[in-house]
Amino acid sequence: xxxxxxxxxxxxxxxxxxxxxxxxxxxxxxxxxxxxxxxxxxxxxxxxxxxxxxxxxxxxxxxxxxxxxxxxxxxxxxxxxxxxxxxxxxxxxxxxxxxxxxxxxxxxxxxxxxxxxxxxxxxxxxxxxxxxxxxxxxxxxxxxxxx
Numbered sequence: 100x101x102x103x104x105x106x107x108x109x110x111x112x113x114x115x116x117x118x119x120x121x122x123x124x125x126x127x128x129x130x131x132x133x134x135x136x137x138x139x140x141x142x143x144x145x146x147x148x149x150x151x152x153x154x155x156x157x158x159x160x161x162x163x164x165x166x167x168x169x170x171x172x173x174x175x176x177x178x179x180x181x182x183x184x185x186x187x188x189x190x191x192x193x194x195x196x197x198x199x200x201x202x203x204x205x206x207x208x209x210x211x212x213x214x215x216x217x218x219x220x221x222x223x224x225x226x227x228x229x230x231x232x233x234x235x236x237x238x239x240x241x242x243x244x245x246x
Contacts, residue, residue, distance in 0.1 A: 126203045129230060132237035133192045133207030136228050140209060141190035143182035149175035151239045159229065159241040166243070174242070181244070188212040188221055203232040204240070222246075 139147040152158045152171035160169050162181045169177070189212045197205035209226040229241025 126197075126232045127236060129197050129205045129207065129237060130192065130195050132230060133195050133209070133228060136207065136239065137190045137192050137209050140211065140226060141187045143187060145175045145178035145182060148178055148239065148242070151237075153231070153233055153235070153238045153240075156238075156240070158239055159243070161243040163244050163246070178242075184216055185213045186216055188214060190226075193225065205230050205237075206241075 136148065136151065139151075149171040152174060154171070157168045157170055158174050160167055160174050160177060162177050189210075191210050192207055193210040194208040195205070196207075197203060207228045207230070209228060210223070211226050212221055212223050214221050224244060224246035227241065227243040227245055228239060229243075230237045231240040232238075
């Protein structure tokens with residue numbers, strides 16, 4: 100009887116010891132997230148990119164007109180305007196770095212080849228993608244066009 104009680108208590112207590120209250124799952128690799136952002140960027144998917152902004156947060160955005168802090172829907176509008184003026188030729192992750200902060204943060208740099216709509220000459224630039232780990236996974240905290 101004493102053994103049965105001890106086993107029952109151990110079974111009830113062990114899940115509490117395994118996961119501290121409020122613990123988040125371990126971050127997924129950032130490179131998969133940056134590849135997803137690159138894919139959305141190459142397709143000019145402003146809505147898809149805006150959906151990667153945390154719902155209750157704002158994103159630092161610079162699409163060439165200066166830095167501003169905006170909500171996801173305003174980021175989508177600015178990105179739609181950017182993509183309406185430029186046609187992506189290629190987008191590839193060029194650098195990915197994770198910081199050991201809490202919550203985890205990191206960034207990626209996308210190498211972007213594009214041309215102006217109707218223009219013949221290819222141009223290139225970089226896109227800085229700041230990321231933060233949330234309970235929903237990696238999310239965009241910053242997007243900056245660097246040329």
